[in-house]
Amino acid sequence: MEKVRVYVADRPAEVRQLLERSTIWPLATETISISSNEDAPTTATLVDHLPGHPLPSLPENGWDLLDRAAEMEKLWLDQLHADSMGDLLCIGSSCRIHPEAKLIPPYFIGDDVLIGPDCEIGPYAVISQGALLAGANQITRSHVSPHSYLGPVTALEDCLLVGSTLFNRRNRARIDRIEAHIASDLSGTHPVVPLKDRLLALKLYLTSRSSQGSSPETFHTFDGLDLRGNPGHGLQVRRSWLPLVWKGKMQLFGVLPRSREQFESLSPDWQNIISHATVGVFSYADCQGCHSPDEPDEALHAVYQAALPPATLRSAIIDFTRNLKPADLSPS
Structure with missing residues (x-):
């Protein structure tokens, strides 16, 4: 197989950007925007679950969708750490992890992540690319999105942190614009202007x-x-x-x-x-x-x-x- 065409009705621009940054080499991908799943060719395969781990129940609201994503991530982490190479694949490149930090599998740490002293990462924690954990953080069954900052002595459990926005799946609570010393976005808000x-x-x-x-x-x-x-x-x-x-x-x-x-x-x-x-x-x-x-x-x-x-x-x-x-x- 040399090329895969991906037909996307939900946020095709984001899917296209993610695939462009992916490292599935030498596999080429083409993202095609469609108005609904029904507009995809009949030969296309619906990909709404991990291979071998179908999730039949469809989400009825946004919180169900976050729960579904967390369950898929849990299955993926189990599969990653079950592999004989899992320990080598679960930490990205150019990371700085304090020697006093504790990593509890299963977990995944992306590229360019900084983890401070006395942090406990895992089980079932994902720290995405460019994230910064100041220190004494506890991350359990939670996902920290790319380029997110989490202030010191802060715990996340059953949460999704996206910059300065926190989603608590257990309590069905969303907090926007958290104080910058607790959580913030490190990605920058102004892309380069030609x-x-x-x-x-x-x-x-x-x-x-x-x-x-x-x-x-x-x-x-x-x-x-x-x-x-x-x-x-x-x-x-x-x-x-x-x-x-x-x-x-x-x-x-x-x-x-x-x-x-x-x-x-x-x-x-x-x-x-x-x-x-x-x-x-x-x-x-x-x-x-x-x-x-x-x-x-x-x-x-x-x-x-x-x-x-x-x-x-x-x-x-x-x-x-x-x-x-x-x-x-x-x-x-």
């Missing part, structure tokens, strides 16, 4: 008319970005965002930023898709005449954009920005 996008943003800023009068209001997005001007006001606030592009703090092209209220008005599936999408000054929705997250069709275009590789719609959005008139970005 130089050509910075120059285009500077050109748009200089050719558009500056606003007169008082400064726009400050707008706080659901994912922690502070902007001048409310995205609900359409194109008229975009000029004030352009300086963030040439400073490298915001992408020129991406889905439109939205408030916590606008985000929570979406379905859980769409929230999952948009929460992982790159935010930008101009979006594919702009090309379709939807310039505000309050417009009913904007979220549909945002989900469509988020499900595709970033380069797919780039030319269409560039054409839109080139056709803008100076007055389009100026408050009336």
Whole structure:
């Protein structure tokens, strides 16, 4: 076998990114976005469980889905440590593990992980790539996501930690924006902005008319970005965002930023898709005449954009920005 085609209806962009970073060499993979599982070819195999360990019950809600993922991870860890090479495969490269830390199998530690003194990892603990455990942490039946920081003297049991968000499966509790000294995201919030996008943003800023009068209001997005001007006001606030592009703090092209209220008005599936999408000054929705997250069709275009590789719609959005008139970005 040389190539596998993966048909994905649920967050295809994330699956594509994971497969691109995988090390299944020399096996090539192709990710194809579909609207539902029924659209996959009849010859395709549904992969919703580990080989040899089917899980017949389907999740009825988000918590059931987390439980199902944890059970699959438990089976995988048992299988990993049952292998004669398990001890060599369960710790990634470039890890720094304090000699006073205690590792209790089964467990898995990804690449570039830092584990401080007096930590107890396991059983059934997964510490993903780039995570940092400060010290005296106890991780049992829990998963720490990539580039997550966990402060000292903190215990996780039946939990999922994603940056500064904690899911406690036992108590069915979710805590957002935990204090940074307890848990935080180490991945960074600003991906590299291409130089050509910075120059285009500077050109748009200089050719558009500056606003007169008082400064726009400050707008706080659901994912922690502070902007001048409310995205609900359409194109008229975009000029004030352009300086963030040439400073490298915001992408020129991406889905439109939205408030916590606008985000929570979406379905859980769409929230999952948009929460992982790159935010930008101009979006594919702009090309379709939807310039505000309050417009009913904007979220549909945002989900469509988020499900595709970033380069797919780039030319269409560039054409839109080139056709803008100076007055389009100026408050009336």
